[in-house]
Amino acid sequence: MGSTCAYRLMNYTVKKNLFNYNKIGFEWWHSHHYSRHYTGFKPKNVVVLTKLTRYEFEKAKAPELSEPELKELLTRRGSDYNTLLYHHNIHKKHEEQVLYELERHQIEAKVVDRFNYKEEDINEADAVITIGGDGTFLLGAVRITKNDKPIIGFNSDPTRSEGYLCLAKKFSSDIGKAFDRLVKGEFRWMYRKRIRITLIGENIYDPPVELHDEQLSKPEYRYIDGLQEQLRNSEPETKEVPQNVRVLPVLGLNEVYIGEKLSARVSYYELSVDNGERVKTKSSGLCLSTGTGSTSWQFNINKLTHQAVANLLVAIKQETGLMIDAQNEELINRITNRFNHSLIFSPELSMMAYTIRDPVSVGTLPKPGEMKPRGFANKVEMKSRCFDAALVIDGGLSFKFNDGTLAIFEMHDDDALKTVVLD
Structure with missing residues (x-):
């Protein structure tokens, strides 16, 4: 009963004090008391949704072209063939590593692309794994309409995208560690509200x-x-x-x-x-x-921008007569970051x-x-x-x-x- 009352009180405080910086403490408390997972996650089978790279996209558009012809076509359009191929290979290497870890942990995987991602695949699988960036994750998530089917995203090219919805960037270079922690239960569930x-x-x-x-x-x-x-x-x-x-x-x-x-x-x-x-x-x-x-x-x-905060401090100083150092860059940065973080x-x-x-x-x-x-x-x-x-x-x-x-x-x-x- 005490925990329930505390939760309601803290939730009310968050909504009452809109954009209040102090709500960070509530979020930590909420995530550690309501979403903790203590058992290992080892599904029998998963559906793996992999990104369609730009290189694959261009190849699919002109399947009759040889590699030199495709390179010439892309060059005429102002695209860098070598760069597209480079990032394609990075993605494919990442995909191979994810599939290797699934096999190592004896998890059956069905690999699909965006054009073959079907509802029956999701229903038959224990989980969905996406390999790409936030766009691929969104594509995987849009077919999941209930909260009983987990989705895990791997950012296959962290040098080109942040991958906010995917696992942390460090796991892109250490996929084995990510799977080991999943199997051991060293994680927590997060239920992203929609x-x-x-x-x-x-x-x-x-x-x-x-x-x-x-x-x-x-x-x-x-x-x-x-x-x-x-x-x-x-x-x-x-x-x-x-x-x-x-x-x-x-x-x-x-x-x-x-x-x-x-x-x-x-x-x-x-x-x-x-x-x-x-x-x-x-x-x-x-x-x-x-x-x-x-x-x-x-x-x-x-x-708020740095400039807006600086201008506000000048206005406050002029209107109130308070001894504010309106030119203090460190103060301006702290106020800007505090407000924006809230x-x-x-x-x-x-x-x-x-x-x-x-x-x-x-x-x-x-x-x-x-x-x-x-x-x-x-x-x-x-x-x-x-x-x-x-x-x-x-x-x-x-x-x-x-x-x-x-x-x-x-x-x-x-x-x-x-x-x-x-x-």
């Missing part, structure tokens, strides 16, 4: 648009490749009697952005936080973030951070009753008054969200993504 989205209104079954990777001359369709079956299963049973309520088959692991497609146009909508009064709002859109995504877009929207919260917390981008206010100061530009919430409702808006999940999948459509954003424990933390 955002569930319910749409109510007309045209909610219109097909989504894939926001593909513009770095490639041909779209990869990161989400569509793995979601055709899920999208079909979420369609209404009959075309004659369309349903007006739809729970989207995709969960937001990082963030959900809602706003007008044309960024120069103001987004107009009605917003309600935690069943509060619905407030009419104009802005550049709304960003909802999980703890996982709090280090990403949401962080960059709200972070924007990050645990992926396991069942709450969302919301940010109203560039809120439009008639006067210089917000009116009484206007929505706070950022905060935490357990539930958010948003009714569109937009002309041509989109609801974008994890920067990859865009659904229409036009005038009259209502979106409900919530978090449920059953939707969490089961992952592993070794550090």
Whole structure:
């Protein structure tokens, strides 16, 4: 009973003191008391989702070309053939090491690429392992809709990507140590909370648009490749009697952005936080973030720059007469880092951070009753008054969200993504 009361009190304190630096202690306590795993992890079989390298992609586009011809083609386009091949080999070497460790621990593995990652493979496996970066991890996670199927990511090329969702970088160079610790149980489970989205209104079954990777001359369709079956299963049973309520088959692991497609146009909508009064709002859109995504877009929207803090200190000194050394670089850095670090919260917390981008206010100061530009919430409702808006999940999948459509954003424990933390 005491632990439960402490948990509720600390959770309330975190939500009350928004962006409070002291919440770090709660996150440590939460992760060490509610997610500890004491037994070894040794699945019988796993499905291994491996990255499609740029080299493989180019080879697949022109299978009739020899290596010299492919090199000439890429050179004419301004691409470096040798660099593509170099990083391809790094990825393949990493893939071989992961497969070797699976075999060493007598774990059966089925290797698939993005085009052959099927729901039946996930259902038959005890776990999913991804080899690539955060993009490959997201592709692997999007097909996992419940919290009983663990996913573990290995960053196959840490020199080119951070791989925040994967195991720590040091395990990329010591894969054997990572597997030894997994088998011995020297890790803890992390349940990354995700955002569930319910749409109510007309045209909610219109097909989504894939926001593909513009770095490639041909779209990869990161989400569509793995979601055709899920999208079909979420369609209404009959075309004659369309349903007006739809729970989207995709969960937001990082963030959900809602706003007008044309960024120069103001987004107009009605917003309600935690069943509060619905407030009419104009802005550049709304960003909802999980703890996982709090280090990403949401962080960059709200972070303070070194210059902004320096200017604030000068203004405070002038207005208050306080003896502040506004030119002290160390002080400016400490304040900047303290504030920015407070924007990050645990992926396991069942709450969302919301940010109203560039809120439009008639006067210089917000009116009484206007929505706070950022905060935490357990539930958010948003009714569109937009002309041509989109609801974008994890920067990859865009659904229409036009005038009259209502979106409900919530978090449920059953939707969490089961992952592993070794550090």
